[in-house]
Amino acid sequence: MIVPISLLAELLQALPQLRAQIYFKSSMTALSHAMEDLVLAGSDEEPLVIASFQHERFYREEAHRYRRIADRTSQVYVLSAPETEFKNSSESHETVAFAPEDALSKEWHLVVLGQHYSTCLICHEKIVPIDHQDDRDPLLIDQARRFEGIWTFDREVSCKAAELLLDKILKYRPELAEKIDRARTTYNLAKIKKTRKSSASKSAKPDKNAAKDSKIPNPKLSDAFAERLVTYLQSGQHKLLRAYAAIAAQERKERLINLITTAMRRSLNPQEIVEVAVQELGTALSASRCLIYRCKAADIAAKIDREFLRPGTNSLLDQTWQLQKNPIFRDAVTRQERVYIQETAQDPLIVNTKSLAETVKNWQIVSWLMVPVLYQGRVLGMVEMHQCRSASPWEEDEIALVEAIATQLGAALIQAETYANLEELNQQLEALDRTRSNLIAITGHELRTPLSTIQVCLESLNSEPDMPQELRQIMLETALGDADRMRKLVQDFLTLSHLESGRVKWNVESLTLQECVDLALSSVRSRRVVDRQLPKIIAEVSAELPLVEADGEWLVEVLSKLLDNACKFTTPQGTVTIRAKCNGSRMVEVLVTDTGRGIEASSLKIVFDRFYQEEGSLRRSAGGTGLGLAICKQIVTGWGGNIWADSAGKDRGSEFHFTIPIV
Ligand code: ADP
Numbered sequence: 090m091i092v093p094i095s096l097l098a099e100l101l102q103a104l105p106q107l108r109a110q111i112y113f114k115s116s117m118t119a120l121s122h123a124m125e126d127l128v129l130a131g132s133d134e135e136p137l138v139i140a141s142f143q144h145e146r147f148y149r150e151e152a153h154r155y156r157r158i159a160d161r162t163s164q165v166y167v168l169s170a171p172e173t174e175f176k177n178s179s180e181s182h183e184t185v186a187f188a189p190e191d192a193l194s195k196e197w198h199l200v201v202l203g204q205h206y207s208t209c210l211i212c213h214e215k216i217v218p219i220d221h222q223d224d225r226d227p228l229l230i231d232q233a234r235r236f237e238g239i240w241t242f243d244r245e246v247s248c249k250a251a252e253l254l255l256d257k258i259l260k261y262r263p264e265l266a267e268k269i270d271r272a273r274t275t276y277n278l279a280k281i282k283k284t285r286k287s288s289a290s291k292s293a294k295p296d297k298n299a300a301k302d303s304k305i306p307n308p309k310l311s312d313a314f315a316e317r318l319v320t321y322l323q324s325g326q327h328k329l330l331r332a333y334a335a336i337a338a339q340e341r342k343e344r345l346i347n348l349i350t351t352a353m354r355r356s357l358n359p360q361e362i363v364e365v366a367v368q369e370l371g372t373a374l375s376a377s378r379c380l381i382y383r384c385k386a387a388d389i390a391a392k393i394d395r396e397f398l399r400p401g402t403n404s405l406l407d408q409t410w411q412l413q414k415n416p417i418f419r420d421a422v423t424r425q426e427r428v429y430i431q432e433t434a435q436d437p438l439i440v441n442t443k444s445l446a447e448t449v450k451n452w453q454i455v456s457w458l459m460v461p462v463l464y465q466g467r468v469l470g471m472v473e474m475h476q477c478r479s480a481s482p483w484e485e486d487e488i489a490l491v492e493a494i495a496t497q498l499g500a501a502l503i504q505a506e507t508y509a510n511l512e513e514l515n516q517q518l519e520a521l522d523r524t525r526s527n528l529i530a531i532t533g534h535e536l537r538t539p540l541s542t543i544q545v546c547l548e549s550l551n552s553e554p555d556m557p558q559e560l561r562q563i564m565l566e567t568a569l570g571d572a573d574r575m576r577k578l579v580q581d582f583l584t585l586s587h588l589e590s591g592r593v594k595w596n597v598e599s600l601t602l603q604e605c606v607d608l609a610l611s612s613v614r615s616r617r618v619v620d621r622q623l624p625k626i627i628a629e630v631s632a633e634l635p636l637v638e639a640d641g642e643w644l645v646e647v648l649s650k651l652l653d654n655a656c657k658f659t660t661p662q663g664t665v666t667i668r669a670k671c672n673g674s675r676m677v678e679v680l681v682t683d684t685g686r687g688i689e690a691s692s693l694k695i696v697f698d699r700f701y702q703e704e705g706s707l708r709r710s711a712g713g714t715g716l717g718l719a720i721c722k723q724i725v726t727g728w729g730g731n732i733w734a735d736s737a738g739k740d741r742g743s744e745f746h747f748t749i750p751i752v
Contacts, residue, residue, distance in 0.1 A: 371397025
């Protein structure tokens with residue numbers, strides 16, 4: 090039963106003068122429909138129609154047409170390889186299920202024979218390997234399938250094709266012999282077969298019902314055919330144009346997105362990025378006005394600083410644009426998606442909101458689109474497109490383009506911000522690194538100096554056992570003094586590092602300044618008594634002062650250090666005074682003044698730097714680490730106060746001021 094020989098090959102063998110040509114599936118569909126329409130529109134009695142589809146699915150697409158054709162003639166045969174329900178049957182028309190292995194499954198045939206017309210399409214599919222990576226629309230791939238074959242009006246060829254197809258039908262459906270014989274007789278098919286065998290030069294004698302000259306198609310018939318064919322081709326062309334338009338729109342969108350994103354990516358300056366986006370979007374969408382502004386979801390208003398404007402539209406530049414009062418903005422921000430009002434005049438929200446209606450009127454907004462610029466759910470800004478006066482509204486694909494750009498914009502802005510933050514962080518890190526290096530150098534030097542002294546003293550004591558007792562005593566005292574200085578230095582250094590790390594836990598409480606001053610004074614007195622005589626100390630701190638808010642221990646530390654310094658740099662004949670007063674309504678100002686050696690105007694600020702000492706650490710006369718004032722500054726700024734020094738100059742005394750918040 091299986092027939093592996095191609096029908097096209099058989100036909101070409103029988104009629105060697107025929108030349109096959111290539112047809113796309115789309116052209117074959119158009120031709121087939123035009124051929125079928127000959128039957129549907131013609132008045133011939135019992136025309137013969139034989140159609141062979143490769144597979145049931147292709148037949149299913151056309152089944153309705155064959156049911157209509159069957160209303161006009163009983164001689165309709167449809168062949169196909171079954172897939173689900175297609176089988177041999179004789180319902181409205183004859184269906185013939187051929188084996189999938191049959192060569193017919195690679196072919197596509199249609200033969201239409203009437204008294205006034207004859208035409209056939211006999212084709213064999215040319216298999217072109219399909220690229221599996223190809224992700225094009227399967228429908229497009231189907232329409233581009235290629236067939237090789239014959240399409241003609243020639244009656245002789247059509248009859249021969251009908252004959253061959255009827256032979257095949259008979260093999261699959263022998264019970265149709267009688268019906269097939271009727272068709273053969275009507276269209277003189279058997280006769281053609283016989284004459285061709287006897288002599289190739291003698292052509293078949295047409296049946297009395299057949300067209301007079303089979304080679305020349307009836308002009309009316311070919312006109313009608315051509316007309317139908319043109320209609321099909323036109324509709325195919327129309328579909329193609331629509332597809333091209335869709336592709337072109339998609340391409341335009343992608344090109345624009347690429348253009349804008351490349352421009353945006355090229356810059357790491359957020360202002361530049363917004364400028365590029367606003368200009369490109371406004372131009373691409375032929376907007377009357379395009380605005381892009383930075384804002385947060387809760388912002389009351391935004392200043393318009395970037396704008397695209399079509400000539401003749403009034404500018405919103407430098408205007409304060411209301412956000413929270415605008416329900417469209419609120420809606421876009423809440424839903425985190427675009428809001429598009431195609432006709433503001435018809436929108437109930439705008440019509441019923443007085444302020445919004447006024448905005449629309451003032452700025453002549455006919456179509457209004459708002460697309461939020463988001464990054465991970467955070468509102469970074471807004472893209473607004475306005476169409477004013479008679480400009481046409483936007484299509485869905487144009488709005489999708491604005492959304493795509495807004496997404497890119499969000500990413501670009503975050504990228505720029507991250508870069509800026511990174512730059513700042515980098516600068517901070519570099520500064521920190523410089524400070525660290527300085528600190529290591531200075532600390533190293535500060536520690537090495539007393540260490541060298543200790544070493545020299547101890548070596549001398551060790552190597553000179555005969556050293557006079559008096560000198561031994563001096564050596565020992567010097568070593569001990571420097572060891573103590575080293576201890577203080579390490580302690581102050583650790584305190585300062587701790588304060589600078591920002592990890593200090595402040596134990597803030599309400600304090601009476603007077604009590605803290607008393608504590609500081611007793612600590613200074615107890616320390617100084619051993620060293621040398623102190624200058625006169627006067628404390629003028631009123632008990633009436635408001636309570637201050639600070640960490641008591643640290644406050645006493647600041648007071649002690651300032652009093653200590655004042656005593657250190659003032660002769661026993663001089664005076665040190667501590668006073669306090671209200672500085673405005675929020676702060677108490679404490680003053681520690683002395684009549685000592687004073688500070689040069691140029692050093693008033695740098696005395697707070699680490700390791701600053703006027704005479705340098707090597708020639709230090711009064712001892713100390715050079716870290717005391719740096720520690721004071723850290724403590725005072727820690728509670729939000731200020732500290733500064735004043736002096737009328739050398740030997741004219743100094744004034745140290747600092748402020749503490751009032752409770
Ligand atoms: P030190 O432990 O050396 O006193 P400080 O940081 O407390 O370190 O002081 C730094 C420097 O500021 C001192 O070495 C001194 O040169 C100067 N200075 C501080 N207080 C006074 C003051 N009351 N009078 C004059 N100079 C002062």
